[in-house]
Amino acid sequence: AFPIVEREDISAVTFSLTVRHPLMAKAARPGQFVIVMSHAEGERIPLTIADFDAAAGTITLVIQAVGKSTREMQRLCQVGTSLHGIAGPLGIPTPIEASTRSGAPPTIVCVGGGLGVAPVYPQARAWHDAGARVMGVLGFRNRNLVFWENKFRDVCDELILCTDDGSAGTQGMVTDGLRLALEAHPETSEVIAIGPPVMMRACAEVTRPHGIRTSVSLNPIMVDGTGMCGGCRVRVGGEVKFACVDGPDFDAHLVDFDDLASRLRRYGEEEADAMAQWETVCRRA
Amino acid sequence: MAAKRTIRSIPQERTPVREQPPLERARNFVEVNLGYDASEAAREAQRCLFCADQPCVRGCPVSIDIPGFIRQICHEDHQGAYDTIARTNLLPAVCGRVCPQENQCEGVCTVGESLEPVAIGRLERYVGDLAIANDWARRPYISPTAYRVGIVGSGPAGMACAADLAKAGCQVTVFEALHLPGGVLRYGIPDFRLPGEVIDAEVANLEKLGVRFECNTVVGRLFTIEQMLEDLGFDAVFIGTGAGYPTMLGIPGDSLGGVLSANELLTRANLMQARDFPVHDTPIPLGKQVAVVGAGNTAMDAMRVCLRLGAEQVHCIYRRSRTEAPARAEEVHHAEQEGIEFHWLTNPVAVLDDGAGNVRAMRCVHMELGEPDDSGRRRPVPIPGSEFEFPCDQVVFAIGTNANPIIGQTSRLTLNRWGYLQTDDDLATSIDGVFAGGDIVTGAATVIEAMGAGRTAAAGIVRHLGIRD
Ligand SMILES: Cc1cc2nc3c(=O)[nH]c(=O)nc-3n(C[C@H](O)[C@H](O)[C@H](O)COP(=O)(O)OP(=O)(O)OC[C@H]3O[C@@H](n4cnc5c(N)ncnc54)[C@H](O)[C@@H]3O)c2cc1C
Ligand SMILES: Cc1cc2nc3c(=O)[nH]c(=O)nc-3n(C[C@H](O)[C@H](O)[C@H](O)COP(=O)(O)OP(=O)(O)OC[C@H]3O[C@@H](n4cnc5c(N)ncnc54)[C@H](O)[C@@H]3O)c2cc1C
Ligand code: SF4
Ligand code: SF4
Ligand code: FES
Ligand SMILES: [Mg+2]
Numbered sequence: 001a002f003p004i005v006e007r008e009d010i011s012a013v014t015f016s017l018t019v020r021h022p023l024m025a026k027a028a029r030p031g032q033f034v035i036v037m038s039h040a041e042g043e044r045i046p047l048t049i050a051d052f053d054a055a056a057g058t059i060t061l062v063i064q065a066v067g068k069s070t071r072e073m074q075r076l077c078q079v080g081t082s083l084h085g086i087a088g089p090l091g092i093p094t095p096i097e098a099s100t101r102s103g104a105p106p107t108i109v110c111v112g113g114g115l116g117v118a119p120v121y122p123q124a125r126a127w128h129d130a131g132a133r134v135m136g137v138l139g140f141r142n143r144n145l146v147f148w149e150n151k152f153r154d155v156c157d158e159l160i161l162c163t164d165d166g167s168a169g170t171q172g173m174v175t176d177g178l179r180l181a182l183e184a185h186p187e188t189s190e191v192i193a194i195g196p197p198v199m200m201r202a203c204a205e206v207t208r209p210h211g212i213r214t215s216v217s218l219n220p221i222m223v224d225g226t227g228m229c230g231g232c233r234v235r236v237g238g239e240v241k242f243a244c245v246d247g248p249d250f251d252a253h254l255v256d257f258d259d260l261a262s263r264l265r266r267y268g269e270e271e272a273d274a275m276a277q278w279e280t281v282c283r284r285a
Numbered sequence: 286m287a288a289k290r291t292i293r294s295i296p297q298e299r300t301p302v303r304e305q306p307p308l309e310r311a312r313n314f315v316e317v318n319l320g321y322d323a324s325e326a327a328r329e330a331q332r333c334l335f336c337a338d339q340p341c342v343r344g345c346p347v348s349i350d351i352p353g354f355i356r357q358i359c360h361e362d363h364q365g366a367y368d369t370i371a372r373t374n375l376l377p378a379v380c381g382r383v384c385p386q387e388n389q390c391e392g393v394c395t396v397g398e399s400l401e402p403v404a405i406g407r408l409e410r411y412v413g414d415l416a417i418a419n420d421w422a423r424r425p426y427i428s429p430t431a432y433r434v435g436i437v438g439s440g441p442a443g444m445a446c447a448a449d450l451a452k453a454g455c456q457v458t459v460f461e462a463l464h465l466p467g468g469v470l471r472y473g474i475p476d477f478r479l480p481g482e483v484i485d486a487e488v489a490n491l492e493k494l495g496v497r498f499e500c501n502t503v504v505g506r507l508f509t510i511e512q513m514l515e516d517l518g519f520d521a522v523f524i525g526t527g528a529g530y531p532t533m534l535g536i537p538g539d540s541l542g543g544v545l546s547a548n549e550l551l552t553r554a555n556l557m558q559a560r561d562f563p564v565h566d567t568p569i570p571l572g573k574q575v576a577v578v579g580a581g582n583t584a585m586d587a588m589r590v591c592l593r594l595g596a597e598q599v600h601c602i603y604r605r606s607r608t609e610a611p612a613r614a615e616e617v618h619h620a621e622q623e624g625i626e627f628h629w630l631t632n633p634v635a636v637l638d639d640g641a642g643n644v645r646a647m648r649c650v651h652m653e654l655g656e657p658d659d660s661g662r663r664r665p666v667p668i669p670g671s672e673f674e675f676p677c678d679q680v681v682f683a684i685g686t687n688a689n690p691i692i693g694q695t696s697r698l699t700l701n702r703w704g705y706l707q708t709d710d711d712l713a714t715s716i717d718g719v720f721a722g723g724d725i726v727t728g729a730a731t732v733i734e735a736m737g738a739g740r741t742a743a744a745g746i747v748r749h750l751g752i753r754d
Contacts, residue, residue: 002501023507023508024507027506027507027508032506037464041558041564041565041566042565042566043557043565043566043567043568044464044557044567068563068566069566084464085464085500085501086501087462087463087464087501087502087503087507088503088506088507089506089507090503090506092694223549223552223553223557223567224462224463224472224552225503226462226463226503226529226689226691227529227530227689227690227691228472228529228530228531228548228552228689229531229546229548229549229552229553230530230531230533230545230546230548230549231545231546231549233533233540235540240533240535240539240540242530245530245689245690245691245694246690259540262541262542262642263540263542265542265642266542266543266570267568267570270562270563270568270569271568273563274562274563274566274568277563278563
């Protein structure tokens with residue numbers, strides 16, 4: 001069993017779980033994810049490793065309660081309980097290079113939108129540790145949803161906070177923040193954008209005219225996470241890739257986001273049914 | 286001694302096996318083939334001629350002493366029959382059910398030259414089931430050694446290797462990426478062909494031999510093969526990770542909603558028990574008109590699962606003819622009985638969109654058989670102008686699998702040009718102390734061949750470690 005040793009409720013719908021797993025904490029690299037099964041009848045769901053601490057032997061997940069499995073986890077996964085299964089770290093780690101071709105330290109812009117803020121953190125930290133200049137661009141709906149600001153400040157040379165309503169940082173979307181960062185730093189060597197598909201696509205369109213390498217972390221529906229089912233296939237540069245073993249990071253300028261968005265809706269009806277049934281059961285309980 | 290049996294003296298008809306009626310079973314996940322009872326097994330055992338040249342033994346990839354165990358059934362020495370089989374086959378209850386017997390032991394049985402061959406597989410299953418029910422598993426006295434061996438993958442190759450090494454006194458740990466052990470036996474082959482309890486029983490037998498199973502462990506990612514030897518204290522490693530990476534057809538429309546690989550469908554249905562959605566949380570797509578492309582065991586399993594999930598009609602689309610279909614004969618027969626419609630010499634060229642991102646139909650073309658290809662089978666070629674639309678709302682590809690890339694991505698092991706692990710005759714890989722076998726070496730093959738490879742590698746590991754018995 002995999003014990004939960006810490007939990008933080010970040011907002012009404014977002015929470016973090018810190019799980020003890022010393023081998024995984026040692027093996028984890030930025031860009032990797034795990035597959036979690038919270039109980040024996042549960043589904044296998046992918047979650048990004050949002051933080052890992054080899055010394056403490058723990059990994060941290062930040063989870064948004066959106067449907068049956070994640071809402072059930074929000075309710076049942078408390079400190080002292082265990083996860084039924086957690087497999088990983090999965091996916092190809094993000095390559096972190098200490099210098100650009102010219103030998104100068106690279107400038108990296110890390111963009112996180114909403115829940116994407118958590119998964120982009122290990123990348124920001126790794127680039128920072130490798131000596132890069134790191135610009136953080138974080139977007140939230142409003143100030144109450146802001147989280148991990150201080151963790152980012154520790155590893156970012158500059159941080160641009162954006163909120164939809166202007167209640168914290170500047171008012172606007174992460175794409176506005178990204179534009180500001182690129183104006184200030186035309187030498188930017190790479191942009192890493194993680195968040196909902198629409199946001200990643202929008203970031204790709206911001207960087208495309210500048211020809212800046214942009215990497216996104218794709219989140220198609222997964223089952224095994226080991227390359228065995230093909231459910232996570234995505235189209236990148238006209239080729240079929242399995243996000244769990246060929247990704248999840250891909251070149252944003254080559255990703256077919258329409259394909260991703262339509263495949264993410266595949267089980268919409270079943271997911272709604274599962275949610276409705278679960279809510280009925282919860283109300284009775 | 287009784288008079289020598291001859292082809293005229295033995296029961297002429299192969300003893301039929303009881304099966305659930307086709308229309309009933311096509312709606313449930315209970316086992317189709319109910320197996321022989323004691324008198325049926327005894328009768329079928331009477332049909333063996335105990336041939337001096339034993340062609341059946343040579344037809345079996347692990348050379349089970351077939352006449353030997355059948356003779357023991359005749360003498361009602363069932364436990365002896367089990368011991369005879371278990372000398373070479375660790376999983377009789379599994380192989381008796383899933384071996385392609387018609388190409389192996391039964392395909393060369395002498396009786397088969399004039400009558401239906403002896404039902405070797407059914408007899409083997411009968412003995413294997415008795416062994417499970419009575420807990421006859423052989424647990425020899427083991428003299429422990431200090432050697433630790435790590436096994437990667439818990440399919441038949443890994444299980445067989447683990448058993449032999451445990452018996453040789455090694456401390457064996459099996460690492461499995463998924464949350465349950467068994468490999469394809471667990472996630473691929475459905476309960477109506479191989480009930481989960483049979484796999485549970487075989488896993489429990491291994492545990493009784495001292496084998497430890499560590500699930501949720503993706504080797505290569507949680508730790509590498511090299512780290513197993515250098516940091517984790519394993520003296521040798523066996524890799525049996527299978528060939529589970531599914532091929533998509535690469536035709537237009539193959540990422541539409543409703544198009545999936547057979548592996549995905551079967552994993553959802555079997556491993557994740559999506560057939561009980563929403564009691565189990567994993568959803569599964571439910572088509573009314575399902576087209577499954579391919580005609581191997583995987584295709585048959587996918588089709589029959591769809592039928593049981595409630596599809597109105599399930600179709601098999603295959604570019605060659607029935608003769609070339611690679612599935613076990615029994616599976617094709619069962620699928621036909623259950624009402625699957627077969628469309629031989631038909632190939633899909635595109636999956637068509639209903640306008641909302643889901644499948645409306647497939648565009649197919651009729652094929653004819655031309656000159657033989659590399660595999661010796663006649664190559665299917667499209668008949669010009671024969672394209673037609675095939676209405677369906679779900680498409681399942683069961684057209685083969687490749688090597689899983691994770692071990693290749695994360696170790697220095699030498700791969701061949703198709704991505705499979707390169708090994709020598711002892712199944713040793715390019716890294717000293719690391720052995721490999723099963724589908725990850727040969728490409729998709731059979732349960733019994735994977736099991737045999739696991740045993741060959743175990744022998745190689747025993748020699749490598751210098752263990753004597
Ligand atoms: C590589 C990767 C990393 C991810 N990291 C995180 C993370 O750090 N935090 C987080 O909260 N979420 C993350 N997700 C998404 C998360 O897996 C889904 O939100 C979760 O599975 C939803 O489950 P549910 O039953 O609660 O909701 P449902 O109602 O079942 O699903 C809601 C939506 O989530 C998506 N989804 C459903 N099942 C899956 C599945 N098995 N795999 C992927 N997506 C699915 C679908 O688009 C669906 O419409 C990640 C996804 C991937 C692929
Ligand atoms: C649907 C289907 C039906 C079939 N029907 C038949 C049949 O009727 N008769 C027959 O003889 N054969 C059949 N086969 C073929 C047969 O199942 C395989 O040849 C056999 O299972 C191969 O055994 P294996 O041990 O090499 O690998 P597998 O059974 O594939 O097991 C490999 C295991 O390794 C695990 N693994 C992979 N990578 C890692 C990693 N990095 N770390 C840890 N674990 C890992 C996998 O999760 C899996 O559990 C069928 C195959 C399928 C897919
Ligand atoms: S293991 Fe398979 S091939 Fe060998 S005797 Fe048994 S059924 Fe036949
Ligand atoms: S070939 Fe057939 S008849 Fe001869 S020994 Fe084998 S099973 Fe018996
Ligand atoms: S999740 Fe199954 S292949 Fe990627
Ligand atoms: Mg769900």
